[in-house]
Amino acid sequence: MSEIQYRQAKNGKLLIEILPDKCDFCGCCVGVCPEDAIELKEAEIYIIDPRCTNCAKCIWSCPIEVIKLNKNGVPVK
Amino acid sequence: MKQEYDIVVVGAGPAGSMAARFAAEQGVSVLVLEKDRDVGYPVRCGEAISKEGVAEFITPDEKWITARISKFAMIAPDGTEAVIELPGEGYILERRIFDYELAKSAAAAGAEYITRAYVNGLIIEDDTVKGVKYQFRGADKEVRAKIVIAADGVESRVGRWAGLKTHIDFRDMECCTQATVSGVKLNTDTCYFYFGENVAPSGYFWVFPKGEGIANVGLGVSGAIGKKRSAQSFLNTFMEQHYPNASVLTCIAGGVPCSPTLDKITGKGIMLVGDAARQVNPLSGGGIASGMIGGKLAGITAGEAIKKGNLNHIHEYEKRWHDRLGRRHETFNRIKEGIYNFKDEKFNAIAHSFNKVPYEKRSLGNLFTTALINQPSLLIDVAKVFLVK
Numbered sequence: 332m333s334e335i336q337y338r339q340a341k342n343g344k345l346l347i348e349i350l351p352d353k354c355d356f357c358g359c360c361v362g363v364c365p366e367d368a369i370e371l372k373e374a375e376i377y378i379i380d381p382r383c384t385n386c387a388k389c390i391w392s393c394p395i396e397v398i399k400l401n402k403n404g405v406p407v408k
Numbered sequence: 409m410k411q412e413y414d415i416v417v418v419g420a421g422p423a424g425s426m427a428a429r430f431a432a433e434q435g436v437s438v439l440v441l442e443k444d445r446d447v448g449y450p451v452r453c454g455e456a457i458s459k460e461g462v463a464e465f466i467t468p469d470e471k472w473i474t475a476r477i478s479k480f481a482m483i484a485p486d487g488t489e490a491v492i493e494l495p496g497e498g499y500i501l502e503r504r505i506f507d508y509e510l511a512k513s514a515a516a517a518g519a520e521y522i523t524r525a526y527v528n529g530l531i532i533e534d535d536t537v538k539g540v541k542y543q544f545r546g547a548d549k550e551v552r553a554k555i556v557i558a559a560d561g562v563e564s565r566v567g568r569w570a571g572l573k574t575h576i577d578f579r580d581m582e583c584c585t586q587a588t589v590s591g592v593k594l595n596t597d598t599c600y601f602y603f604g605e606n607v608a609p610s611g612y613f614w615v616f617p618k619g620e621g622i623a624n625v626g627l628g629v630s631g632a633i634g635k636k637r638s639a640q641s642f643l644n645t646f647m648e649q650h651y652p653n654a655s656v657l658t659c660i661a662g663g664v665p666c667s668p669t670l671d672k673i674t675g676k677g678i679m680l681v682g683d684a685a686r687q688v689n690p691l692s693g694g695g696i697a698s699g700m701i702g703g704k705l706a707g708i709t710a711g712e713a714i715k716k717g718n719l720n721h722i723h724e725y726e727k728r729w730h731d732r733l734g735r736r737h738e739t740f741n742r743i744k745e746g747i748y749n750f751k752d753e754k755f756n757a758i759a760h761s762f763n764k765v766p767y768e769k770r771s772l773g774n775l776f777t778t779a780l781i782n783q784p785s786l787l788i789d790v791a792k793v794f795l796v797k
């Protein structure tokens with residue numbers, strides 16, 4: 332079995348996970364992200380890993396609990 | 409479509425369309441790029457606006473007015489309801505039609521629109537914005553412009569790419585969720601506002617009628633509250649208590665940046681309008697009318713700059729905005745900060761003492777006066793809101 336690869340954030344492993352299936356693409360998290368680390372298209376969302384600092388502000392701001400802190404790190408798909 | 413425009417507007421909300429229209433009316437070339445498939449949809453809005461706020465821009469039309477509002481009801485945490493007649497008329501819009509009509513008016517003035525065009529970067533030369541990069545049907549494209557107007561709403565990324573500090577402190581973000589429901593009983597002439605720790609701490613919960621039996625039911629809470637409990641969880645509780653059997657026709661999330669306007673809303677070759685500039689009324693969270701005003705002022709100023717051949721003229725927009733609304737929003741923001749700290753008992757006391765005022769004598773002004781009687785410094789701010797135009 333191959334080793335699991337994790338996404339890399341600015342300071343270590345990326346711990347922030349967006350669950351795209353639950354997302355409403357409203358832009359609230361994008362507005363508060365101090366690092367401009369979230370890409371949001373019409374119906375597509377993802378974190379630009381090398382910019383993210385795991386600050387969690389996006390988690391607190393998501394009105395419908397779509398973003399989670401994944402303590403184990405977010406694996407590369 | 410051309411390779412170069414005088415003005416490119418990013419985002420086709422009310423602010424973007426009004427910027428486009430007022431610029432195009434001066435005979436300059438304007439292109440609007442919108443990432444979504446449809447202008448005006450999805451709707452992330454309670455859709456309340458004053459008649460005045462609309463009439464400056466478009467003749468009121470039954471096509472997009474779902475309810476006419478004449479009363480404001482405040483519901484305190486203990487259930488006490490205080491009702492006030494509003495000084496003017498208000499509307500609950502059908503924004504998917506309204507925004508579309510605004511875009512049609514801009515197109516009629518000569519602005520070109522492209523939807524499903526996702527702007528993902530700026531062309532910057534000599535420290536100056538010279539156009540945008542975008543994706544359209546899978547292809548990477550560019551279009552040059554003398555002026556870029558960022559009307560990209562709460563995301564406000566375009567301004568960031570130009571070096572303006574547009575990200576919003578999470579505490580100032582009102583994180584919202586709303587359901588449009590049918591099968592509810594309420595007066596179709598009244599907007600209902602619920603306050604309190606259990607319904608919407610540091611924000612409010614709204615029920616706005618959209619005609620017989622239909623309403624927008626939603627709330628906003630600061631990101632500081634969201635840290636502990638999400639807007640969705642407050643909405644679920646409210647729906648179970650008040651409308652357990654209602655049908656949910658639409659359900660959306662959204663964010664409203666509730667703070668004074670950004671310090672800088674222009675840069676070299678770029679102007680910010682609407683939510684992207686934080687032109688929302690920070691007390692009410694209403695941003696349709698103020699966004700249209702920001703768009704209009706920016707569009708006029710941008711058109712003038714092109715015609716004069718003097719791009720430095722765009723900075724004039726900052727002053728025009730602050731004279732028209734920016735300074736008032738600073739006052740509204742101070743009032744907001746006062747109200748955010750109210751405890752449930754305070755809201756109850758306000759409703760009780762307000763209900764002692766004879767109905768004919770009630771007004772929004774004396775509601776605020778009652779609310780702020782113990783905070784003289786805020787009273788001065790309130791006086792300014794009602795006395796200074």
Ligand SMILES: Cc1cc2nc3c(=O)[nH]c(=O)nc-3n(C[C@H](O)[C@H](O)[C@H](O)COP(=O)(O)OP(=O)(O)OC[C@H]3O[C@@H](n4cnc5c(N)ncnc54)[C@H](O)[C@@H]3O)c2cc1C
Binds near residue numbers: 421525681
């Ligand atoms: C839940 C909720 C309830 C509200 N209720 C009310 C209310 O009752 N009354 C009121 O007055 N205001 C209300 N508001 C606020 C109001 O909706 C906004 O202030 C208003 O829509 C702002 O207009 P705008 O044109 O600045 O931005 P928007 O209407 O948000 O338009 C921005 C547009 O830019 C597009 N865009 C973004 N990024 C890009 C990109 N990279 N490329 C291309 N296009 C892009 C978006 O798709 C969008 O169409 C509410 C807001 C929310 C979230």
Ligand code: SF4
Binds near residue numbers: 390
């Ligand atoms: S954790 Fe912070 S830096 Fe990372 S995406 Fe969220 S808000 Fe942006």
Ligand code: SF4
Binds near residue numbers: 354355359371
């Ligand atoms: S705030 Fe939540 S719902 Fe809105 S775009 Fe971000 S993850 Fe999606």
